[in-house]
Amino acid sequence: MAGALRDIFVAIFPELGDIQGERIRKSIKESFIEAGWDDPNTSIEKLHEPEFKRFVEILRTDPKPDKGLRTLLLRLDELQDYGFFELGETRESLWESKQPIVIRIHATQNANLQKAFASLVFYGLYKDMFRRGTQNRITHAVVFDEAHRAAGLKLIPTMAKECRKYGISLVLASQEAKDFNISLFSAIANYLVLRLTELMRKPWYAT
Known part of the structure; x- marks a missing residue:
């Protein structure tokens, strides 16, 4: 911890x-x-x-x-x-909720504070995921929009590798693939590329 x-x-x-x-x-x-x-x-x-x-x-x-x-x-x-x-x-674990939850971090324009709150929420989800234990089906989906803002967070590739057996589907929406550690892409089951202008990163998406 x-x-x-x-x-x-x-x-x-x-x-x-x-x-x-x-x-x-x-x-x-x-x-x-x-x-x-x-x-x-x-x-x-x-x-x-x-x-x-x-x-x-x-x-x-x-x-x-x-x-x-x-x-x-x-x-x-x-x-x-x-x-x-x-x-x-x-607070109650977000995994206990059966309703969609939107966590807005844009109430402040302070970039460091936005990253801090986003990272802490993600850490809380990660910690509570293990407390809840393994599941026999997908029960929740986490949609992380603008995920490149927290690309430096080491928990992202770790959670991507572990979350499925704990009943979690992780969706990362980002405009900048280059900021993520390449290990993240080996843990992705499916991806959708709408536009890719980073020529050096295209091989990462080869299947």
Whole structure:
């Protein structure tokens, strides 16, 4: 979980380096340790996830932040100003809904915030998919429009490979195929190309 969340923030802010990404991972891990997740004697039913903002608070406790940490905190401050870390933790899993759900992320024109919310929602779907377990049929479809905006998210090719056995059909709609890792295309069962102007990418679609 800590590694997946680290990847989300690195995808949102590509200028962050490996050291800053590792600081995110360690602070998220520490927040779970505080909540008792490292205690082998604690029943899983009694465990609860720490507040999402807790890892940011842990990062702020460094008494002498270096330049890298200060830059990281500035990026996180940008998200915090929009209430990104105040998201409710008790929401119902989207997989429990039997009605279509549209999640709009364009209420703000802030590109980083749009990527942050889209990535976090996608991460929540991915995490809850495993909690729900395998299914014997397709029960839901996820349509990710403008998916190239989150092309750097490592969860996309991973979910594309895993989702079918969990009853999920993943539909990625994008204008820019070149931004995706080529491993994604090996996991696609069907694709529809309406127009392709990127000559270098045409071999990717060969069957």
